[in-house]
Amino acid sequence: MPADLALRFDPAVVVLSYLTAAFASFVALDLAQRVRAPDAAVARGWWLAGSLSLGTGIWAMRFVGMLALRLPFAVGYDAAVTLLSWLAAVAVSAIALRVAAEDRLTPRRLAIGALSMGAGICAMHYTGMAALVLAPGIRWNWALVAASAGVATGASAAALGIFFWLRRLPHDWARWGQGLAALVMGAAVAGMHYTGMAAAGIDAASVCLSAGSLGGDNLGSLVAAATFALLLLTLFTSALDARSQRRTSRLQQSLQAATTELHEQALRDPLTGLANRQLLDDRLQHAVARGRREGVRLALLTVNLDGFKPINDSFGLSAGDHVLREVARRLQGLARGHDTLARLGADEFALMLEGEVGETTLAQVAQRLLDALAAPMAGVPGAGSQPLRLSASVGIAFYGGEGPGEALIAQADSAARSAKRAGGNGFAFFEAHMQAGVREQVELARDLRAALAGEPGGGTLALHYQPKVATEEGDITGVEALLRWQHPQRGAVGPGVFIPVAERFGLIVPLGDWVIAEACRQLAAWRDEGLQMRVAINLSVQQLRQPDALVRRFEEALARHAIAPGQLTCEITESVAMDDASATQRALQRLATLGLALSIDDFGTGYSSLAYLRRLPVSQLKIDRSFVQDLETSADARAIVKAVIELAHALSLQVVAEGVETEGQAAVLRGKRCDKLQGFLFARPMPAEELSRWARDHRGSATGLRFSDSLYSELDEGANV
Structure with missing residues (x-):
């Protein structure tokens, strides 16, 4: 019977084979994370x-x-x-x-x-052994063959278990766990x-018939070196990918945090940090x-400050801002x-309560609000050592389970006005006799919302345009x-009626967004007719409290219709300019940076600070x-x-x-x-x-009114901005 050789192995090469297997396993564990990439194409590539x-690494070990x-x-x-x-x-x-890519x-x-x-x-193993062609051939110990198959299956099960075990480790421990595994x-x-x-079992007298093929120690060293290089390159690439993914993840988290912060800011009053009307409506x-x-x-409960x-x-203004912040803190x-x-x-707050809100409880809450506001307020800028005392009128309304929730605000506001008419510094519950005005406001708000959405029953919104005339030249500027x-039922509803409703609801x-979009659309239409126009639009305090959204609206409308920013003037009333002065100044600076012209409307009716106006x-x-x-x-x-005109000119401002309405008024203003002049003497809003027809009629008119050459271009040239 042939004698089998006692198999001997070179210890150094055995160690090298084990290190190759361990390194290949380390790379395999790293790649197991990459093949789970959310992008299907990237995952397939990995x-x-x-x-x-990995296959080359395992094969090289064998x-x-x-x-x-x-x-x-x-x-x-x-x-x-x-x-x-x-x-x-x-x-x-x-x-x-x-299998490692599964969830x-x-x-x-x-x-x-x-x-x-x-x-x-x-x-793989026994095919590799078959590559060693011997005569006589290898005799197999089938018990050990079965044992090797069991070891291979067990090792595979252990490897898969380790793949999934590593996912549960904290990030700081994952690398150490990967090395040990x-x-x-x-x-x-x-x-x-x-x-x-x-x-x-190899016969001692065997002859290798494949000795002329692949072989030699140098080939083994070359295979090991090349495999290590390949695995190292794979690991390095995987590390770069992981670093890139971590950076992308951090950027996404930063972007998400910034988006969340911007969203939060859009729902907060910038001066006091309280919820704004939009957030209150949502929670309501x-x-x-x-x-x-x-x-x-x-x-x-609505709280209207008295005086x-x-x-x-x-x-x-800084004193007013300080007082509002202190009021917010106390409430x-x-x-x-x-x-x-x-x-x-400006001086109106609201408190929404849920749960046990009986009349007695609400009366106690209202009185506590009044008492908190009545406490002396020291440290107000400009007031010196003299503490200020405030009072308020509080309106209270219950939701009865019927009708829209927004009616609750109108009801509480009506009750607050009733308390203010009674002398202020008190509270009042909403009562049935106040319902008529509230119902009309709710209906108007419903129809106005439909008009904005272009839905039936809301009627139509439109912009009418009133010319401004240069005093000396008579040009339409x-x-x-x-x-x-x-x-549809009420006919023409005046701004004095629906604007307060829009503010309240x-x-x-x-x-305001609709006005911006429509004004830009009309400017583009006039441009296509050959009429280059400047249009002034009015902004509300609520728009100025959301400067990011406001600037974005202007950017989108200007870009959509290819309008130059200088063709738009934003008008804000003096009282709006003074409300939350620092926030208003920041918002106006953003609009000015965009290239829009800015104007203070209704000047003289408010209580503006000249020093503040100089900064706007x-x-x-x-x-x-x-x-x-x-x-x-x-x-x-x-x-x-006269004083206003001289003041404005001293500040390098134009005056409109x-x-x-009369020639006498125009003569005084010219003197x-x-x-610039604006009014029914020259033209009504149309x-x-x-307005396009009116512009044609007054082009080169002998009446003294004509469109400025800078605004009116040749129709047949189709001038663009």
Whole structure:
């Protein structure tokens, strides 16, 4: 009977084969994370590249392990069969990485994956052994062959388990866990290989028929070095990808945080940090829905400060801002964690309460609010050591379970006005006799919302345009856009009626957005007719409190219609300019940077600080019509208008007088060097089509009115801005 050789292995090469297996396992664990990329194409690319890299590493371990075997004759390996064993290693790696890419390792997946990988590893190993062609051939110890198959399957199951175990480790521990797992997996793979080698019986008199093919120690060293280089390159690429993903993740988190912060800012009053009208409306809708569903009671209190404007007049804008912040702090101290406290207007706040809100409880809450505001307020800028005392009028309304929740605000506001008419510094509950006015406001708000959405029953919104006339030349220098609403049942509803409703029901911002978009659209239409126009539009305080959204609206509208920013003038009333002065200044600076012209409307009716006006990036003041209408009969009115014009010119501002209705008023204004005039004397506000016809009629008119050459270009040239 032939005598089998006692197999001997070179210890150094055995260690090298184990290190190759451990390093390949480490790379495999790293690649297992990459193949789970959310992008399907990226994941597929990592799977293919990982299969090649990992398969080569496992195959190299087996090849180096074969070279560790010391035989008394020259050996070599059949090239074609060796290549087949490499393909088996790549297939095993593909199976392993595919299973590792799953979200969960179920028992069924573990069993199928381990058996498939075990069979593949055995195929790789014994195909590789077949590449060693001997005569007589290898005699196999089938018990050890079965043992090697068991080791291969067990090692595969352990590897898959380790893949999924590492996912649960904290990030700081994952690398250490990966290194330890690689050592264990490397030992399992090497153990399977050397168990399989022990199963091989080689005759001492055997001759290697493939000695002329692949072989030699130098080839083994070259394979090991090339494999290490390939695995190192794969690991380096994986590390770069992981770093890139972490950076992308950080950027996404930063972007998400910035988006969240901007969204939060858009729902907060910039001066006090309280909820704004938009956030109050949203929470009110949810509270109403809960009330209907769960029977939870709901109440709203509005707090209108008494005599707030004299504080601004006497001590300045910074004093007013300080007082409003202190009021917000005191009210917030009385609100419960689940209550909503909001600032609705310059000196108006609202508190929404849910739960046990009976009349007695609400009366006590209202009195506590009044007491908190009545406490002396020290440290007000400009007031010196004298503490200020405030009072307020509080309106209280219950939600009865019917009708829209927004009616609650109108009801509470009506009750607050009732308390103010009674002398202020008190509270009042909403009563049935106040309902008529509230119902009309709710209906108007509903129809106005439909008009904005273009829905039936809302009627139509339109801009009418009133020309501005240069005093000396008689040129038409631009127009002011004035909002009009044609109601299907009520007919023409004046701005004095629907603008307060829009403010009270949170519609003023979408209404302002509509005006911006429509004005830009009309400017583009006039441009196509050959008429280059400047249009002034009015902004509300609510729009200025959301400067990011306001600037974005202008940018979108200007870009959509290819309008130059200089063709738009934004008018804000003097009282709006003084409300929350620092926030208004920042908003106006943003608009000026965009290239828009800015104007202060209704000048003289408020209590503005000249020092503050100098800091605003405005180029124009508009004298209120209340002064203009008395010019012919009142010396005081003439003195005020003269002072305003001289003040504006000293600040390098142009002056527009609105409400000019008689030639006598126009003559006085010309004599005082007012720059521009606007009023019924020249033209009433008119629709865009009518203005186009009016412009044609007054082009080169002998009446003294004509469009400026800078505004009116040749129609046949189709001039563009």
